[in-house]
Amino acid sequence: MFLGVLYGILFWIATLILIIGVANKVRLYWNTPSPLKIPTMPAPTTQKGVVLRMAREVFLFQSLYRADKLLWVIGIAFHYCLLLIVLRHLRYFLDPVWGIIGFIQPFGLYAGFGFVLAALGLLARRFLIDRVRYISAPSDFLMLVLMIVIGGSGLMMKFVNPTDIVMVKAFFQGLKYFSWQPLPADFTLLLHLTSVVLLMIIFPISKLMHAPGVFFSPSRNQVDNSREQRHIAPWAAELDKQGVDYLSELKK
Amino acid sequence: MAKYEAPPLLSDDGIVDIPAVVPDTMKGAGPFISKPEFQEPMNFPADIEQDEAGDWSLIPNWKEEALNKLDDLRGRYRSLQVYLDICVKCGACTDKCHYYLGSSDPKNMPVARQDLLRKVYRRYFTFAGKYFPKLVGATDLTEEVVDDWYNYYHQCSQCRRCSVFCPYGIDTAEVSMAAREILNHIGRGQKYSTEIMGKVYKIGNNLGLPQAALADTLEGLEEDIEDETGVAVKLPLDLHGADIMLVTPSADFFAEPHVDGLIGYAKVFHELGLSWTLSSYASEGANFGMFVGSYENMRKISMRVRKAAEDLGVKRIVFGECGHAWRVAYSFLNTLAGPFDFLDARYPVPQHVLELTWPALRDGKLNIDKSRNDDMTLTFHDSCNVARGSNMGDQENGQFDFPRNVIKAVCNNYVDMPEDTTKDATFCCGGGGGILTDDLMDIRIKGALPRMEALQHVTDKYGVTHMAAICAICKSQFTKVIPYYGFSMDQIVSVHQLVSNALILTGQVDDEDALNEEGEE
Numbered sequence: 001m002f003l004g005v006l007y008g009i010l011f012w013i014a015t016l017i018l019i020i021g022v023a024n025k026v027r028l029y030w031n032t033p034s035p036l037k038i039p040t041m042p043a044p045t046t047q048k049g050v051v052l053r054m055a056r057e058v059f060l061f062q063s064l065y066r067a068d069k070l071l072w073v074i075g076i077a078f079h080y081c082l083l084l085i086v087l088r089h090l091r092y093f094l095d096p097v098w099g100i101i102g103f104i105q106p107f108g109l110y111a112g113f114g115f116v117l118a119a120l121g122l123l124a125r126r127f128l129i130d131r132v133r134y135i136s137a138p139s140d141f142l143m144l145v146l147m148i149v150i151g152g153s154g155l156m157m158k159f160v161n162p163t164d165i166v167m168v169k170a171f172f173q174g175l176k177y178f179s180w181q182p183l184p185a186d187f188t189l190l191l192h193l194t195s196v197v198l199l200m201i202i203f204p205i206s207k208l209m210h211a212p213g214v215f216f217s218p219s220r221n222q223v224d225n226s227r228e229q230r231h232i233a234p235w236a237a238e239l240d241k242q243g244v245d246y247l248s249e250l251k252k
Numbered sequence: 253m254a255k256y257e258a259p260p261l262l263s264d265d266g267i268v269d270i271p272a273v274v275p276d277t278m279k280g281a282g283p284f285i286s287k288p289e290f291q292e293p294m295n296f297p298a299d300i301e302q303d304e305a306g307d308w309s310l311i312p313n314w315k316e317e318a319l320n321k322l323d324d325l326r327g328r329y330r331s332l333q334v335y336l337d338i339c340v341k342c343g344a345c346t347d348k349c350h351y352y353l354g355s356s357d358p359k360n361m362p363v364a365r366q367d368l369l370r371k372v373y374r375r376y377f378t379f380a381g382k383y384f385p386k387l388v389g390a391t392d393l394t395e396e397v398v399d400d401w402y403n404y405y406h407q408c409s410q411c412r413r414c415s416v417f418c419p420y421g422i423d424t425a426e427v428s429m430a431a432r433e434i435l436n437h438i439g440r441g442q443k444y445s446t447e448i449m450g451k452v453y454k455i456g457n458n459l460g461l462p463q464a465a466l467a468d469t470l471e472g473l474e475e476d477i478e479d480e481t482g483v484a485v486k487l488p489l490d491l492h493g494a495d496i497m498l499v500t501p502s503a504d505f506f507a508e509p510h511v512d513g514l515i516g517y518a519k520v521f522h523e524l525g526l527s528w529t530l531s532s533y534a535s536e537g538a539n540f541g542m543f544v545g546s547y548e549n550m551r552k553i554s555m556r557v558r559k560a561a562e563d564l565g566v567k568r569i570v571f572g573e574c575g576h577a578w579r580v581a582y583s584f585l586n587t588l589a590g591p592f593d594f595l596d597a598r599y600p601v602p603q604h605v606l607e608l609t610w611p612a613l614r615d616g617k618l619n620i621d622k623s624r625n626d627d628m629t630l631t632f633h634d635s636c637n638v639a640r641g642s643n644m645g646d647q648e649n650g651q652f653d654f655p656r657n658v659i660k661a662v663c664n665n666y667v668d669m670p671e672d673t674t675k676d677a678t679f680c681c682g683g684g685g686g687i688l689t690d691d692l693m694d695i696r697i698k699g700a701l702p703r704m705e706a707l708q709h710v711t712d713k714y715g716v717t718h719m720a721a722i723c724a725i726c727k728s729q730f731t732k733v734i735p736y737y738g739f740s741m742d743q744i745v746s747v748h749q750l751v752s753n754a755l756i757l758t759g760q761v762d763d764e765d766a767l768n769e770e771g772e773e
């Protein structure tokens with residue numbers, strides 16, 4: 001029971017940090033103005049076009065495809081496997097489990113292998129390509145190690161030393177209503193859960209913010225219509241209003 | 253010329269090979285530092301001092317000011333805040349910068365260039381950097397860091413090629429501009445840019461050509477055109493009540509091959525019967541405020557264009573061939589100096605001169621003899637700021653199609669350079685974004701390498717003899733730098749120079765001797 005309470009609290013804290021942290025960052029991005037039109041041209045001339053451009057970036061990694069084909073293959077594999085894995089894990093939180101989530105269970109299993117292999121590929125790049133090695137900080141390596149530990153421990157539980165998943169499901173079901181349920185005292189499971197908690201905690205303070213951040217990238221989300229529509233930030237409009245050249249001359 | 257050595261051209265497909273990382277090859281002092289007299293007109297702090305060795309100090313409380321400025325900028329620019337946060341260090345951009353490809357210095361890889369600022373941002377403004385600096389590669393702000401900023405942020409031409417390939421669209425130009433704006437405020441302004449902007453404020457153009465000198469130059473050009481064609485083509489200056497105000501880079505008034513482009517615009521306006529004028533007050537298309545990352549100075553320079561248009565009572569504003577000018581004009585002018593509701597609403601504000609010339613050519617309004625350009629086989633260098641920072645016409649890709657259409661309409665022999673080096677994947681000439689100064693000659697030569705590889709390729713394969721450009725910086729940079737690679741400076745031409753060659757004016761009487769002489773060249 002001690003484990004159940006400990007991990008229950010951990011998951012609650014991690015969830016709050018993840019949600020509040022990401023929300024804070026998103027609010028910061030939302031509230032920070034874009035003073036100039038800087039879409040990377042050629043850019044769509046309509047808002048609908050921008051939605052399509054963003055969709056191609058988010059779902060197909062269009063720019064990355066142009067930049068580096070090998071990295072694109074690994075990146076696509078990594079992210080789509082991750083997506084399947086996350087969807088597959090919904091079965092621990094849903095009761096009854098939706099049909100679609102049931103349907104993808106076997107695919108999610110293969111995705112586990114794809115995910116770990118792709119993460120190993122990303123890690124190998126950091127060692128093997130001199131340019132990528134140069135730009136990598138310790139955290140860039142560790143982030144991938146963390147991913148591999150999460151994926152590896154997950155696969156271990158499926159294929160080597162299975163844990164009591166009925167108990168695990170009861171734990172997560174209970175978590176929703178602050179009803180503490182016991183967890184199996186399996187090392188692999190605890191390693192798996194601990195690394196997921198860690199990942200959730202570092203998400204808002206790390207480069208993982210690229211996921212929500214990409215939607216705020218002005219070079220990708222702006223419409224090419226600068227001649228038709230005047231685009232001005234509030235702080236810059238103040239220069240016009242007060243008729244001065246420099247921000248330091250503005251009267252508050 | 254022997255002082256610098258160009259890297260050898262080794263590629264066999266026109267695409268430069270990715271070099272191995274060689275740290276610190278371009279470590280150095282950076283460009284000349286802006287003295288107090290140049291800082292003051294920009295509203296930048298000027299309390300810096302020179303020691304006996306000639307080195308400039310930073311301002312007294314530089315560290316605090318630098319961090320304040322960084323904080324200020326990330327609050328005013330979403331691009332900066334988001335781009336500092338979300339880079340995953342995937343490395344997709346690492347082989348995309350012409351300065352890295354030409355110099356092998358890893359700090360010229362876009363992500364590493366951003367990291368020079370990002371590591372300081374992380375140290376002072378993020379949880380991870382405050383408490384685990386080593387883990388996330390965060391570092392304290394020291395004078396060594398400032399030196400690296402000054403050096404390496406002046407090895408970025410803000411060409412945005414990296415932003416094309418980044419999966420999140422991270423634009424190093426935005427980071428470079430922010431870094432330069434921080435440097436501006438701690439006593440590390442760049443002399444080349446601030447001195448030039450000072451001339452714009454005082455006189456009206458980057459070169460410091462006063463009204464009388466300008467009038468004189470234009471008169472000389474009118475005489476040249478009349479001698480050559482027998483037609484009195486005018487280049488009016490400060491003509492009140494003209495329909496069109498032409499704003500063009502001041503290099504167009506005297507530099508080669510820029511001036512041949514200016515003659516081309518004048519001939520096109522003349523032939524189309526357009527009423528137009530230049531302005532001495534806004535006799536500069538370029539806007540160096542963008543280079544130094546100063547919104548306020550960029551706006552102040554743009555306001556001159558607005559004022560000149562109001563004073564002259566024109567109905568339309570047209571920009572000449574200039575890359576950064578066209579980015580500022582197309583993408584920023586409406587923001588900085590708009591709204592332009594006092595102009596004729598039937599025309600976009602502003603227009604590019606190619607947006608006049610191409611429709612006229614397409615509709616057969618100009619009498620063209622393409623064979624007059626038969627001594628050349630042309631290729632076209634997409635200027636970075638036109639390609640990735642602007643558009644022409646009202647369709648996507650206009651910035652690529654308009655110049656090509658015009659060249660093909662006036663020349664018989666045209667080929668494109670390899671795909672990875674054109675359109676939105678074009679390489680900067682190596683001199684853009686405030687780098688076009690003699691104190692940065694080494695990086696200018698190295699930065700031209702990818703373009704030179706592509707040019708060599710089409711020269712060998714298709715017999716290309718000339719490369720056309722639509723940017724004053726590209727033209728100046730190439731004429732100066734391509735001799736280091738074995739080409740000759742007269743291989744660079746203006747697009748409107750080609751139009752000028754092929755355009756037969758109404759009533760034109762060709763001087764046969766002059767034509768023959770040209771044929772023998």
